[in-house]
Amino acid sequence: HLPGMRTPTAMIVGLVLCPCGLLLTLTGTLAPNWRQGDLIWEQGIWDICEEQQSTHDRLCGQADELGYFGRVPVRVARGMMPTSLVITLLGLVVAALGVRCWREEPRHLLAGVAGLVLLLSGLLSLVPTSWYTHELWALPAPSDSELVVGYSLVLSYLGSCLEILGGLALAFSFHHCCKEC
Numbered sequence: 001h002l003p004g005m006r007t008p009t010a011m012i013v014g015l016v017l018c019p020c021g022l023l024l025t026l027t028g029t030l031a032p033n034w035r036q037g038d039l040i041w042e043q044g045i046w047d048i049c050e051e052q053q054s055t056h057d058r059l060c061g062q063a064d065e066l067g068y069f070g071r072v073p074v075r076v077a078r079g080m081m082p083t084s085l086v087i088t089l090l091g092l093v094v095a096a097l098g099v100r101c102w103r104e105e106p107r108h109l110l111a112g113v114a115g116l117v118l119l120l121s122g123l124l125s126l127v128p129t130s131w132y133t134h135e136l137w138a139l140p141a142p143s144d145s146e147l148v149v150g151y152s153l154v155l156s157y158l159g160s161c162l163e164i165l166g167g168l169a170l171a172f173s174f175h176h177c178c179k180e181c
Contacts, residue, residue, distance in 0.1 A: 024159030115170025
């Protein structure tokens with residue numbers, strides 16, 4: 001192989017981390033477990049579920065009697081998380097076009113732009129997860145409930161971080177553009 005015929009490592013890292021981040025963020029966005037109370041009920045950004053302790057039957061679609069979905073951190077998460085997912089998909093398409101795949105040489109400028117788009121998508125999902133975590137105990141919950149962070153929130157954090165790291169790795173492609181100039 002000629003030295004210029006290899007896909008740069010940073011591009012490979014970015015193309016591995018970002019789809020993993022997308023899957024984690026998607027799972028975190030859709031699953032109803034952003035926080036739990038006493039392992040009996042779960043709240044997400046789209047649904048509230050209860051579990052019967054004796055039978056372990058899980059009932060979702062519970063009524064929002066406390067105004068949970070009307071709170072600003074939940075409304076912001078409902079807007080920013082799907083937006084982040086769409087931007088991640090867009091960034092992955094641009095990255096696929098920029099990374100060499102079917103060409104002899106990668107398009108460094110296109111891969112760098114994809115990195116910035118993916119970095120932005122990671123930040124767009126990190127903001128609502130961080131804000132929600134900060135407000136976790138201030139959001140409405142049934143009285144005498146012990147609240148804990150749910151797995152969906154953790155997955156959203158991890159997905160956001162992977163997208164940011166993958167986006168940064170792809171953004172290193174700009175370095176090659178500067179060398180070519």
